[in-house]
Amino acid sequence: MSTPTPSAAPATAARPAGRGRNLELPEHLKAYKGVWVFIEHDRGHVHSVSWELLGEARKLADTLGSSVGAVILGGDDEPLEKFAAEAFTMGADKAYVMHDPVLKGYRNEPFTKGLTDLVNKHQPEILLLGATSMGRDLAGSVATTLLTGLTADCTELKIDPVSRALAATRPTFGGSLLCTIMTLAYRPQMATVRPRVMAMPQIDATRSGEITQETLGMVETQIVTKLLDFIADANSQQINLPYADVIVSGGKGLKNPDNFKLVFELARVLGGEVGATRPCVQAGWVEAERQVGQTGKTVRPKLYIAAGISGAIQHRVGMEASDVIVAINTDPNAPIFEFAHYGIVGNAMQVLPALTQAFAGHFANHRRQAA
């Protein structure tokens, strides 16, 4: 996406200035119809971000009066038709399924060809992908092949009432500003959205749709990159921050990596995950997968406890959708108190153990009553 020239960017420029650019959609691109979602799957499971995108695609298609297509690429023996049936219950009308041995396990080359060919053949006006390591790798290659616009990490997708184009809003400059981006004269309009940014759609088990089988037309010898192995993360190493119900996060206010133990303790009692700010990750206190914020993960847990975090905008944009936010900080003027639901002005190194003890006692009481 373009980094806007912000020094010159007015607060609300009503319409984009062409500045010599043609912003009209050429006649031959007007036939592009429908909203597509690339369905990402791995070892028998569809990534939740694909369902979240189908929910958004449904809304966009309803506004446009068009249909939702799910694109599912995978190996010969992968249950793509089952994924298609699931996609229908999440809002898809059609599914384009492509089985091929070379599509088992993600590789850029065959997936780029498969998706690009399908777009050229069926001509969707919008194509959405998850902003995952697969989605970002693929989206950048496909958009460059199709020579069209791609907007990354969108937080809101709407249809512009005037142009009927996709108005994709995303944070920029570390979340200090938001900008709405449109692709007016090119098709398809592509966008990626991070996991957990959009809500999961309601499942409608009565919905069904039409499956179209497609072929890739590529053989293994044509593909340069070989997938030698896939080393799955051990369960103990898996950090699934975006989908955690409870997250306890620490910031530089914890002073040293040792004090992060207090964060882990509280997270353990709550059965939650541990998050962190970018400075903590950069200092090597915790793993990069734990970073919450603009350059880390977007989360929306039921409970988010921020310890020693000032609440810089870069952190805020990654967690402000949490149901309940609790902030602990020594500085009463820290920006985090402007968007937390509950605040404690105090030393996290003292408050965290007290909270851990109180939660543990609370749950112990419940167990006793239940027994």
Place this chain on the structure above:
Amino acid sequence: MHIVVCIKQVPDSAQIRVHPVTNTIMRQGVPAIVNPYDLFSLEEALRLKDKLGGKVTMLCMGPPQAEDALRKCIGFGADDAVLVTDRAFAGADTLATSYALAAGVRQLAREQAVDIVFTGKQTIDGDTAQVGPGIAKRLGLQLLTYVSRIIETDLVNRTITVERRAEGGVQVLKTALPCLITMLENTNEMRFANLPAMIHAAAYPVRKWNKEQAGIEDPAKIGLKGSPTVVSKVFGPTPRSEKADMLELETSSLRDVSLNLIQKIFTRHPTLESDLLMKELT
């Protein structure tokens, strides 16, 4: 071996402030830095050079002052640096940027064939992670994103084997050179620039290419003109109207504050308590 590392000069996002009334970025006093993600790629390039010999050339598109970012990289140990700079590049989105940088890499390849191109996994200002894949596509290079480790580089058979971070695990991929690699963060640590290197960098003649020198064939594909995306609106985030409910530590004990907070949390989120208790049981 010839390695090209593409970097971007970015404003240090941690220090960016937005004018509260006009919603414009206040750039004054905000230091410009080398995009931090690019440094992991540069360090990896320097390690390959240490091991296999050859040359590391830096490439950057940006305004004239981006020369400072390139100089910094010379200080770390890069051999040469080219800044692609022309007013015609202004306003480029990722598609137009990858076109310009791909042209730059092609020019460098005319001087000496390029084996590996590195870019950062993403920038901290645009955050798109699209320019690397875009350059690879335009140059027909094999693309290896989010690489966590280079296992082996075989210059005889012209192959490279890497570990790539994927969702839920690591892919081991083997491909042919030339390729484009984006390194995952925290996979290495940038070396220190020593004093003689910094002195050498300060005096280093960074080459500056305008659009003709950069080998741009179609000026309609660069800058704003070559950018399919249009920024239609820029605005500030909506402040939350509700203020935090502050729990005072001065008037009550830590224990009481904690118990009070737990009650407030479970009242506000009625299903959370039972969810957590269920989780404990399973």
